[in-house]
Amino acid sequence: MVIGCAPSSPRFGDGKKKEPPAARSSSPRFASREVEEERKENDKIPDKKEVEKIVSGERDFRKEKNEAIAPLDRSKMMREISKYMGVPYLHGGTTMQGIDCSAYTMAVYDKSVKRQLPRLAHDQYKVGKQVAFQDLKFGDLIFFNTTGEQASHVGIYLGDDLFAHASVSLGVTISSLQSSYYEKRYEGARRVID
Numbered sequence: 001m002v003i004g005c006a007p008s009s010p011r012f013g014d015g016k017k018k019e020p021p022a023a024r025s026s027s028p029r030f031a032s033r034e035v036e037e038e039r040k041e042n043d044k045i046p047d048k049k050e051v052e053k054i055v056s057g058e059r060d061f062r063k064e065k066n067e068a069i070a071p072l073d074r075s076k077m078m079r080e081i082s083k084y085m086g087v088p089y090l091h092g093g094t095t096m097q098g099i100d101c102s103a104y105t106m107a108v109y110d111k112s113v114k115r116q117l118p119r120l121a122h123d124q125y126k127v128g129k130q131v132a133f134q135d136l137k138f139g140d141l142i143f144f145n146t147t148g149e150q151a152s153h154v155g156i157y158l159g160d161d162l163f164a165h166a167s168v169s170l171g172v173t174i175s176s177l178q179s180s181y182y183e184k185r186y187e188g189a190r191r192v193i194d
Helices: 021-025 028-040 048-056 071-083 101-113 180-185
Strands: 129-131 141-144 153-159 162-167 171-176 186-191
Touching: 071 101, 071 153, 101 153, 101 162, 180 186
Parallel strands: none
Antiparallel strands: 129 186, 141 153, 141 186, 153 162, 162 171
């Protein structure tokens, strides 16, 4: 049984190829192929200044018409999302020393809105209610098939086609749903909080 989620690469970074030590020891059967595919299809990288605004809390998402989480909870969730930025990816990891995608979403939800999620991405895909792509709201869980298995990767939707997740190359980061890599592998979304 695979713990957590399969490696997935980032859509935001400083342009340098980084591979945390944890990634080298993660599941090699997924890591090399996934990193190669993602790097090859890295055609939509979020603007660095925009990401910095999101992480710092400068970006005000409250103006969006659709909200899954109340503004007070949104603020708590953004603090938790930001707290993990840059934490290295570790397949099966659950700490600030190394974390995978499902452990990241599990920790953010638990610490920000006191909602416990299952440990595995494919189990998180069964929680809450299904949400259509055009109806995505801040805080929705979004899922991808990055390994050939359903819901092998998960992230948290932020708005403006951006999502936070734990990627194999740079660890916790913010990526774009408009990237051809994620667009092709997008499977669906779940709303855990109404």
